[in-house]
Structures are given as C-alpha cells and as structure tokens.
Amino acid sequence: MKVVALEEHMFPREVLVSAGLDLGSRASRRAAELDEVGEGRLAVMDEAGIDVQVLSTLGNIVQEFEPERASSVSRELNDRMAVVVTKHPDRFRGFATMPMTAPEVAADELRRGVEELGFVGAMIHGQTQGVFLDDPSVQPILATAERLGVPIYLHPGLPPAAVHDAYYAGFGPEISAGLAGAGWGWHSECALHVLRMVVAGVFERFPELQLIVGHMGEGLPFHLDRIETMLTPLVGHHDRTVGETLRNNLHLTTSGYNTATPLLCALLAFGADRILFSVDHPFADSVAAATFLRHAPISGADREKLAYRNAESLLFG
Template sequence: MLETGIIDVHHHIIPRKYVEALAKKGIGAALGMPFPQWDIETTLELMDVNGIATAIVSISAPGVYFNTLPDAAVVACDLARQVNEIAAQLVADHPNRFGAFATLPLPDTEAALKEIEYALDTLKLDGIVLLTNYDGCYLGDSKFDEVLFELNRRNAVVFIHPDTPPEFDKIKIGLPAYAFDVCFDTTRAAYSLILSGMMEKYSSIRFILAHAGGTVPYLASRVRLINLALPEIAKKMPNGLEYYLKKFYYDTALSAYPATFSCLKEVLETTQIVFGSDYVFAPAPGIPITIQGIREYKGFDKEMVGAIERGNAMRLFPRLKRE
C-alpha cells in the first residue's frame, strides 16, 4: 500500500500540548468549531481503512498568533516551535506514513525567517503552511515579501489554509466561518498573490490551495475583466491570469463534487489537483466520500485518478520516493 496508496496533503494534527496551551489563553475553537479529539492511533487506523499511504500533516487555523493577547508574538514563537517539533517527531516515528508542513510565527517576519531555517534545515520538514491572512493582511501584501523571498529561494512547497476572515463577527449570516466563508478567504489570498505580482516575482514557490481553491476557479472570468477597469493590474501578471491560476495546486478536501471538478478542469490541468481530506476537522466519514467523488467523476480517467490520489503529490514530495 505504501507504494501505491493515496497521499493526503490536507490532513491535520491537533497535539494535546497545542490545545492545552490555547486553552490557557482562553482559546478553544477553530473557525467556529471546537477542537475535535485527535490521536495517532485513530489516525493510522483511518488511513489504513481508506488506503491512505501518507498524510502530510499541518496545524489548521487558528494557528499560533492571536493579536488579542498582550504577549502575542512570544506565544506565537513558542507555539510554532512546539508544534513543529511535535510534527517532526511524528514523521521520524513513521517516516513512510507522514510528512509535515511547518507552522510560522507570522506576522513577525524575523521570527518567521528563523523558524523557516529551523523547520526546513534542522527538522527537515516537507514544506510550510501559511494561513490566508494574518491580522487582516493577505499573502500578497508587501509585509510578507521577505518570507516569500526566502521560500522562493528554497523552492518550497507552501500549503495555504484558510483562516477566519477579518471582522467575521460583523457578518450576520448565522453560520460559523467553516461553513463556507473559509473558501472566500482562500480566494482572497490566492488572488492577492496573483494581482500583487507576488506569483510572478516568486515563481519557484509551489503553492497548494485548500478546498479546490475556494472560489478561485469559478471567479476567473470576473477577475480577468479587472484588467479593463484597472489596467495597471495587468502589468503585475504579464503572462495573463490563466498562467498563474494553472501554477497553483488545488486539493480535493470537501470539494469532491462533479460541478467543482468540472470548473477546475476548465481552468487548469488535472496535473495540478492533489488529494486532500481535511481530517480531523472534517469527520472520518468524509474521507471515503471524497475518494468516491474522485473515482466516480466521469471527467477523470483511471490515469487521472491515480495522479490526483498519488502521482501529482509525489512530484511535490520526492522524499516519499526514497523512503
């Protein structure tokens, strides 16, 4: 199974130390959802049952930075180091079964650069997870220029995971952020990277977008028309919008639906689609539903399914070929 099974690039861990540290600060939920229970034994069992050979794990929102805390920067640095070392130990204990994205203590640039060096050079983690926004600033903001420069220099794999949109409490819709607003935040982050010129400037970063890119593919035609009203934007994407949309990777988490796949296929090649489950925040029954959705979609042939479930991710994580 390890040579042929699924590689899940959107798979979360919730270490007890992380939950306990947040609880001491009065934080007990993520995107409007209480933290679910997580343990390694249950995770491995679910992976085996569903044919998942390897999971690339990450910490989800709310991440490690909380601007309401008086010692926010210190807390972020400490928590990032803790969760990265926990992830590294998980990979060391089960090198064939797990990889990991490192968490950064953003928006502190200096601390983030130090953690990139430690996580990738010392811990040998497989990439970086970035939230869509930090303090309301999206990833295309110049505040992130130094961090993106370093990740580009390293040809890093960067998983973009949604966070709660800024001032979400003012949106009176009666649903938690995880219902669908997270998809809009992914969209903002992705288009901020393109329209700011960051995708052009830092073209060696391999970005993965959660949840099939949110609404990124669906809004492509609308965003293309921005050039008519704001021609200066076009200068920041000299290769045209479609070129940059096709550079992102898009995971299947909570998105394995014919209409979603049809939209993706209109915008990009299936070589850019990778398997994601969003476990443990998405419940265990969602894993076989996602697998079924991929395998039963009439627009994917057998070769495409194999690429989505494994082959495309192997290009991003060549370490798995050597283990």
C-alpha cells in the first residue's frame, strides 16, 4: 500500500545561520533532523514504509517578520525546498512558505511556488501579528489558492501574548510552553481559527478554497455537533450550515495522533474522504505512525483513502 505523509517539516541549517534565525527551544532539539533532507530522511521513510513526504518549513519563525525580511527569507526557503524536491521528485513534494506580513507578496510567492517550483499548496502557522485568515487583508492569498486549486495547510501557531498571559502563565517556562503549544493551546487556537473563517464567511467568498488542519482535526470532530447547533443559527444568512461548510472545505490529517479513539471520531464526524495520513516528522515517530495506519480498526478501502488516495486527489490530481 502506498503511503503519503503530509505534515513533514524541514529547515535548512544554512538558511538558519545566514538569516540569523532561532528555531526555539523545542525545534532546536530537532535541528539536525530538520536539516536532513537526503539519504538520512529517506532511510527513515523507507523503514516506516512511507513513499512520499510533503515537505514544509517551520515558517512560524519567519511568518511575523517585517515584510521585506519575511519576503526574502520565505523566497530563500522555497528555493531550497524546490532543490530538494527536484532531486527526489518521486519521494518529496512541497508546501510553500509565505511572508504573511506582506499579503500581496505572499500571494505572488504562492503563485510562484505552485506554477514555477511545482509545490502542491502552502502552509501557514496560525495568526500573524494578531491577524487571522478571516481578515480582509489576507484575501489575496486565499483568492490565489482558490484560483490555483491548491490547499492551505493551517498549522497551529502560538497564541498572542495577551492570550498566553491570561491562560497559560503562572507555571514554569516548560509547563507554560507545553500548555500553550502542543499540550493544548495549539489545538484550540487552530480550531478557533478555522471557526473564525467559517462564521466570517470566508468560504462563502471562496467556496472552492480547501483548508487542511492536522492533529486529527484539532478537536473539531469531537465538537462538530455542538458547533453546528450553536453557531449555525447565528450565520443563517450563509448558503450552508457551519457543519456543511466544514465538511466541504476542511480536510484533516492524523499528524501526531496514533490511537483509535480520535481516528474513529474523525471518521464518524467527517468521513473517510476528508482524512489524510501525516507523521509530523521529526517531532513524531514515522514507524509508529505508519504502523498505526496499517493496523487501525478501519476498512481496507478507508485505509487506502487515508494512506494515499485522498492525498493524490487533493494534492496531485
């Protein structure tokens, strides 16, 4: 069975040094693996039985730079990723990094990434300086993604400082970072981001725009019925209900989640056609993720959809 993994990160050490960037404490521990995009990474994929990784850089560390610097570093990262993909076109594909503080430039970088570099979409890491994807200023990016027929992968980002101080402060640095990030805050922040886009009418304006979120849907499958009941009456002027919009415009990946309970919840809430496999390399174990995929309590047809058929339809069709 072919396996395509969608949320697989990289960051070239050379760009890190030349641009004077800091990966942060968590990602710095994985710097060597993020830099490895050759035989070492291919060996990890082969051991797990993963045929294709869709690469993405950790764009969160450049996303909020002032426009000129964000544009320059994003372009360099995309050029470096394109070289990696070109060397192994049967094993790697790419998501573009965009300078979100310069939306018009970001839209053009997305166009360049897709039309000139062969990328299959873009990844955005949460809000940018307090601006979410429902803000009118980012419409050029969304319009370009819709026109090109490529998805945007919305990766969680850290909450704004005021939110962090209100909800996650008062503990030691590592505990606060864990609560605000991968231990909880990332997921609720990303789910809220998606719901903001829905209630703001983003998918009414861009009905063909496709969004991807990871971590088995960032909690949205569990809450979907409640969301439908509570929010749909408030946006009754939309053509579709909130739940219908989510099922039409949102895709989920399994990144970082290797247990049956959240997978079955996601399948019941969204259906097998909307779920795709991911590992979250190098922050999660490829062998463990692929093993779970192969042995999860689902049908063979659904397993193939998650493993590669949905990815081929959404990204490579």
